[in-house]
Amino acid sequence: MHGAPMPSRPPIRHLLAALGLLGPPVLVALAGLVAFAGLKPLPAVLAGLLLLLWLGFLLGSHLRHMAALAEQAERLAAGAEASAPPVGATVLAGGLGPRLASALAAWREREGALVRQAAEAERVLARLPDPLLLLDGHKRIRRANPAAEALLQGPLPGRNLTGVLRQPELLDAVDRALAQGAPETVAITMPVPVERHFDAHVLPLPREPQDGPTALLALKDMTKVMRADRLRADFVANASHELRTPLAALLGFIETLRGPARDDAEARGRFLAIMQGQASRMARLVADLLSLSRIELNEHSVPRAAVRLETVLASVADSLAMKAAERRMAIELPKDLGALPPVQGDPDELVQLFQNLIDNALKYGRAATPVRVTAHPSPPAAAMSPARPAVAVTVIDQGEGIPRQHLPRLTERFYRVDTARSRDLGGTGLGLAIVKHIVSRHRGALEIESEVGRGSRFTVFLPQAQGGDSPAGH
Numbered sequence: 001m002h003g004a005p006m007p008s009r010p011p012i013r014h015l016l017a018a019l020g021l022l023g024p025p026v027l028v029a030l031a032g033l034v035a036f037a038g039l040k041p042l043p044a045v046l047a048g049l050l051l052l053l054w055l056g057f058l059l060g061s062h063l064r065h066m067a068a069l070a071e072q073a074e075r076l077a078a079g080a081e082a083s084a085p086p087v088g089a090t091v092l093a094g095g096l097g098p099r100l101a102s103a104l105a106a107w108r109e110r111e112g113a114l115v116r117q118a119a120e121a122e123r124v125l126a127r128l129p130d131p132l133l134l135l136d137g138h139k140r141i142r143r144a145n146p147a148a149e150a151l152l153q154g155p156l157p158g159r160n161l162t163g164v165l166r167q168p169e170l171l172d173a174v175d176r177a178l179a180q181g182a183p184e185t186v187a188i189t190m191p192v193p194v195e196r197h198f199d200a201h202v203l204p205l206p207r208e209p210q211d212g213p214t215a216l217l218a219l220k221d222m223t224k225v226m227r228a229d230r231l232r233a234d235f236v237a238n239a240s241h242e243l244r245t246p247l248a249a250l251l252g253f254i255e256t257l258r259g260p261a262r263d264d265a266e267a268r269g270r271f272l273a274i275m276q277g278q279a280s281r282m283a284r285l286v287a288d289l290l291s292l293s294r295i296e297l298n299e300h301s302v303p304r305a306a307v308r309l310e311t312v313l314a315s316v317a318d319s320l321a322m323k324a325a326e327r328r329m330a331i332e333l334p335k336d337l338g339a340l341p342p343v344q345g346d347p348d349e350l351v352q353l354f355q356n357l358i359d360n361a362l363k364y365g366r367a368a369t370p371v372r373v374t375a376h377p378s379p380p381a382a383a384m385s386p387a388r389p390a391v392a393v394t395v396i397d398q399g400e401g402i403p404r405q406h407l408p409r410l411t412e413r414f415y416r417v418d419t420a421r422s423r424d425l426g427g428t429g430l431g432l433a434i435v436k437h438i439v440s441r442h443r444g445a446l447e448i449e450s451e452v453g454r455g456s457r458f459t460v461f462l463p464q465a466q467g468g469d470s471p472a473g474h
Contacts, residue, residue, distance in 0.1 A: 026051050072104075133217040135161060139174055151219070153386065161217070170200050177202040177215055187222070193385035194440060196223045196300045223300045234293075242285055242414065242429075246278040281428070288430040292413070295349065295434060299441045303346035306465035309375060309391060310337035312347060316354045317373075320362060328368040331358060334375050341377060343391050343462040345442050350462075353438045356431040357395040357458050365397035365455065372396040381445035381461040388463040390444065395458045402450040410448060411436035435460075 027048055034044045125132065131148035133141050133156065141164065144156040152164050162171060165188075173184035184202040189195065199220040253271045261267040317331045324331055343350075361371040378392035402410070406417045414429035435458075439446045442462055450456035 131219040135215045135217060137178060137214045173202050174215060177204050193443060194300050197226045198222060224297060227297050239289060243282055246282050249278050250275055285428045288428045292430055292434050295437045295441060299437055302443055306342040307345045307347045307350055308342050309340050312350045313337060313354060313373060315351055316358055320358055324362055327362060329362055329365060330370045332370050332372045337375060340375055340391055342465040344465045345462060349438045353435050356435050360431055361395050361397035364399040366399055369398040378461060383445040384443060384461060390461040390463055393460050398455040401452040401454055402456055403452055407448050407450060
């Protein structure tokens with residue numbers, strides 16, 4: 001085993017001190033030999049000098065060895081990287097160098113094991129989907145895993161929990177847990193940017209010196225469970241309300257066909273066409289309700305893929321080209337779509353979003369007029385949370401326009417400006433509600449402008465994709 005090079009010059013001060021301690025006994029012994037044993041002075045002086053030189057040699061080598069060990073110890077104490085101590089044997093060292101080298105190797109092995117364990121614990125914490133916070137006795141955050149940083153928009157260490165989570169019931173539970181040393185669980189709701197529900201578990205920890213972490217706060221996301229319960233109830237209520245009219249019409253026509261119109265071929269053909277229309281309307285309604293429920297169920301989970309709007313808008317325009325041709329209308333897309341930055345989103349939901357907006361423009365725009373789509377990079381809209389650079393996409397029609405008093409309610413489910421016309425055109429009253437919830441899930445914004453007699457503009461702001469977003473095609 002190789003050691004560090006020893007100092008080239010002996011520590012003179014220490015060497016003189018050692019000779020000052022060991023030299024006098026040697027000189028006294030020689031003087032005694034001269035006085036009482038008949039040793040002649042000259043040989044005694046020569047012997048004394050030789051002994052002092054020999055002692056100096058031994059002590060110098062030993063002291064250099066000890067100085068090197070002391071230097072290594074100081075470097076280790078200061079936290080610096082230190083090489084193994086010198087192990088060159090000296091008569092006086094008694095194997096101290098090899099023993100220290102062995103101890104240092106064992107210490108480094110244990111240190112490496114602790115570092116590996118700490119790194120493994122960090123990796124585990126980083127992969128946990130539930131937000132975790134370590135708190136001290138004053139409710140200051142000492143540690144937070146990435147899930148907590150993402151939820152509460154970190155960095156969090158050093159901040160007080162009172163300023164991060166303004167939930168009185170949670171703060172009271174933390175106080176009780178710290179005071180009584182017993183676990184506490186409370187349900188909390190975070191209303192922005194999208195309403196989310198959590199079970200907060202406060203787990204006291206053994207107190208550490210110097211006011212270390214004393215409690216673990218774990219947040220269990222219950223949003224999906226609570227949304228599912230609420231959406232089931234909403235689905236049943238909405239379906240039963242909206243399906244009542246077409247079902248009543250179907251039952252009436254069936255009774256008529258089985259009774260008075262049984263042998264009337266003309267009436268049978270007319271009634272079957274109406275029944276087919278009502279059944280199609282029910283199918284569209286159920287499909288939109290299921291789609292809206294699925295989007296609302298995942299609204300708290302932000303999609304992370306990088307999506308090219310050029311692909312999305314081209315796909316929508318192709319799928320609606322035939323419908324546009326039936327009304328002698330055209331869908332005009334910008335020519336520079338390929339230059340737009342990708343947006344962060346779910347490609348299938350973005351197709352559904354723009355399909356609903358462009359389909360509405362085709363329904364309510366005047367025949368033989370174009371539906372124009374514009375797109376450009378944009379600063380974040382005021383309603384976006386968190387605020388991020390965006391891409392603004394606007395769908396413009398040249399229809400009759402919408403009176404101003406109706407604009408705030410357009411995205412409510414089943415809200416219609418003209419109920420009869422909407423149903424005649426095949427609308428379910430859910431298209432813009434679906435648009436609103438898709439935009440909300442993408443942490444974007446929706447702006448609606450309309451002028452009676454001139455048409456409407458629906459602008460969607462979508463956050464631009466970041467470097468870590470995964471690419472997605474459609």
